[in-house]
Structure formats: structure tokens, C-alpha cells
Amino acid sequence: MxxxxxxxxxxxxxxxxxxxxxxxxxxxxxxxxxxxxxxxxxxxxxxxxxxxxxxxxxxxxxxxxxxxxxxxxxxxxxxxxxxxGSRSLASSITMNKFITKTLWKEYGLPVYPHFFLKKNDFYKKNYLEIKKNILKLNLPVCVKPNSTGSSLGVSKVDNINYLLDAIKKAFIYSDSILIEKYIEGIEYTVSILGNKTLPSIKIESIYSLYNYKAKYIDTNTKYFCPSGLNKYKETELSELAMNAWNVLGCSGWGRIDVILDKKNNFQLLEINTCPGMTPHSLFPISAKKAGLSFYDVINEILFLAK
CATH class of the missing domain: 3.40.50.20 (Rossmann fold)
Structure with a gap:
């Protein structure tokens, strides 16, 4: 006790x-x-x-x-x-989206092409040169703060004329940003408790980007658990999430966001080492499907604390 x-x-x-x-x-x-x-x-x-x-x-x-x-x-x-939750090193790594994706890529895990940009470099360098590098990714792209969660400051850019505004918006929340190829597909999230994955959740939003509004404000966002994946894809997703988790040395509890692209391949998005536990949060939904009450989850997270 x-x-x-x-x-x-x-x-x-x-x-x-x-x-x-x-x-x-x-x-x-x-x-x-x-x-x-x-x-x-x-x-x-x-x-x-x-x-x-x-x-x-x-x-x-x-x-x-x-x-x-x-x-x-x-x-x-x-x-x-x-x-x-995770120890100090794993926490600092996972908070940095660029370092996280660099490590995932090094270990052969699936991530989409991306471009890293520091605020100092942005104001020192020629914007046209930066724009040329970003265009190599091909539009649309997703512009996001490198070290912020809850989808704050995130934008989808379909038109190059809106790129500058999206970059400036992202820099409000972080001194570095990540610009990555927009992945069209279905978003899933996998919760991890201890050394096991919980049932995955499929996220359905009316927006092309699962943003702050879709997460916390809009009541039209739908969450499906079970996710509807067949058992082979569910197993594949579970194994991918655990590999992504273990590569970064995470522990305790957390959540990994993934996209299933149009070619039926999973692509890693990001990791959350301290997921939300609000009435809208996804971790308790997964836990409930696994037969765990909210109290069970809180008790287990505390038990795992070290």
C-alpha cells in the first residue's frame, strides 16, 4: 500500500x-x-x-x-x-522529435522524410535556400515544434505560400522545428504499460491533421477500440510500438502514435512518455479494453515507479 x-x-x-x-x-x-x-x-x-x-x-x-x-x-x-514514467535520459530524448526520429531511423524503424530547422539558422540563412530544401520533401508537409506536445503549433502546408507563416507559428512553441512529409493515411495510437502493449486505438477526425482542436475541443473526433485491424496487422503494430519504445530506453508507461499509410505500411509519428489522463485521453480507453479500470491503471503506474 x-x-x-x-x-x-x-x-x-x-x-x-x-x-x-x-x-x-x-x-x-x-x-x-x-x-x-x-x-x-x-x-x-x-x-x-x-x-x-x-x-x-x-x-x-x-x-x-x-x-x-x-x-x-x-x-x-x-x-x-x-x-x-521513463527515466531522465529517455525523457529528454523522446521530448525531442528530431533526435527520436534519428534514433528510430538508425535502428531501421519506419519514419517519413523530414527536415530539421533551428530558429537561429532560420533567421541567419537565406529563406529561399531553406524553402528549396523543404520542397525536396514534396508538398504537403507537416510543420511542428520539435519539443512540444498536444499538437500545439502544428500546421499542414499544402501551398508553399503558407509555409513561412507555419514556420513562424511553430517557432512560438520551440526553438527548433521539424518539417516532415505529410503522411496520408489512418492514425493509430498504442499505449504501453510496463513491458506490454494495450489494444490499439484508431483515431478518426474531420480534420486532415489530428491537431489540438481535434484532440481536446471537437466532439466529432472518434476513437475506435478495438481499432478494426486484423490480428496480423495488430500484432505488427504492437511489435513496432514495443521496438520503438525499447530503442529509446523508455519505461513505466507511455503512448506511441503511428500512421498506416496508403501502401498499408506503418510509419512512426512520435512518442509520449507522460500521456494525458483527462476524460478525453486515450490511455484509459486502451486500458479499459484490456480489462483494466482507471484505478487499476493508476495503481500499476505507481507500482512501476522507481
Whole structure:
């Protein structure tokens, strides 16, 4: 039985709003389970006091910078307090989409062509030269911040005249961006708990891009679990997700997003080492299909904390 747990949420990242919802949901579940849990907003709580308050374990419900990028994990490792999710190195790697895809590609895992751009280089170099390199990918392309989640600042560009605006928008959220070939196909997500995958989910959105609005606002977005894949494709997807997870040294729990392209091949999109746990979140949907209640999931994530 867990005696004293701290749920860390909020913070200063652009994903603060989602983190607060996730944190409150987790905190309420822990209290209903009879666990002495305390919610702490890292925006105004000094982390060094965690040791002084003698918390047995830390449940991280922070999304984005300052919570999912390895910085918090490094502090908790220094304080020697067990915490949920991946370790500091894996967290810092997965927060960086470019490094993540570079490692996946090195290990022969499927990723679509992409172009990496730093803000400093963008303002120093000739934009026409940058545009020429991006056009090698062939339109449409997807422009996204390199180190932000929840699809904030992400744009699909079909017309080269809109590329500059999309790049500037992405730079609002990150000092580096990733421009990749837009993959037309069906989006799936695979949740991982411990060393096992949970049933995959097919995502159906009215938008050509599964963006922030589709994730958190629009009620027309549909989630199918089971996903409708045949058993061979489901097995293939599960194995791909586990390989992508293990290559990056992830642990605890997380989620991997994938596209099934028009040639019936899976392409890795990105990885999330601290998935949302809001009423709209996908991790609990997968867990429920696997026979796990929300309380079961929270208990298992805490058990895996080290």
C-alpha cells in the first residue's frame, strides 16, 4: 500500500491547462482508492521540499517542457525519490522529435522524410535556400515544434505560400522545428504499460491533421477500440510500438502514435512518455479494453515507479 504520494501537475509549459486536468483526475482517483495523495502545482511549489515532506513516490502528471523533458526526472533522481514514467535520459530524448526520429531511423524503424530547422539558422540563412530544401520533401508537409506536445503549433502546408507563416507559428512553441512529409493515411495510437502493449486505438477526425482542436475541443473526433485491424496487422503494430519504445530506453508507461499509410505500411509519428489522463485521453480507453479500470491503471503506474 502506498502511504504518501505527491501528484505533480500544472507547471509553466504551454500544455499547463491539459496537465491540470490530468493531475486533478489522477489525484481524485488516488484519494478514492484510499491513498494519501497531495496535488502540487510545480509552478509555485519548490521541488527541493519534496524530500522534506517525505513523499513515498511521485506521480508525474506534467506535460511538455519542465515535466516531460528529463529536467524534473533528473531532480527527482538527485533527491532519490521514486517517480512514475521513463527515466531522465529517455525523457529528454523522446521530448525531442528530431533526435527520436534519428534514433528510430538508425535502428531501421519506419519514419517519413523530414527536415530539421533551428530558429537561429532560420533567421541567419537565406529563406529561399531553406524553402528549396523543404520542397525536396514534396508538398504537403507537416510543420511542428520539435519539443512540444498536444499538437500545439502544428500546421499542414499544402501551398508553399503558407509555409513561412507555419514556420513562424511553430517557432512560438520551440526553438527548433521539424518539417516532415505529410503522411496520408489512418492514425493509430498504442499505449504501453510496463513491458506490454494495450489494444490499439484508431483515431478518426474531420480534420486532415489530428491537431489540438481535434484532440481536446471537437466532439466529432472518434476513437475506435478495438481499432478494426486484423490480428496480423495488430500484432505488427504492437511489435513496432514495443521496438520503438525499447530503442529509446523508455519505461513505466507511455503512448506511441503511428500512421498506416496508403501502401498499408506503418510509419512512426512520435512518442509520449507522460500521456494525458483527462476524460478525453486515450490511455484509459486502451486500458479499459484490456480489462483494466482507471484505478487499476493508476495503481500499476505507481507500482512501476522507481
Amino acid at each position: 502506498f502511504n504518501k504520494i505527491a501528484v505533480l501537475y500544472g507547471g509553466n509549459s504551454p500544455e499547463r491547462k491539459i496537465s491540470l486536468i490530468s493531475g486533478y483526475t489522477i489525484l481524485n482517483a488516488l484519494k478514492k482508492m484510499g491513498i494519501k495523495a497531495y496535488g502540487l502545482d510545480t509552478k509555485n511549489f519548490p521541488l527541493f521540499l519534496l524530500k522534506k515532506n517525505k513523499f513515498q513516490k511521485i506521480f508525474i502528471a506534467l506535460h511538455g517542457k519542465g515535466g516531460e523533458d528529463g529536467s524534473l526526472q533528473t531532480i527527482l533522481e538527485y533527491l532519490n525519490i521514486p517517480y512514475t
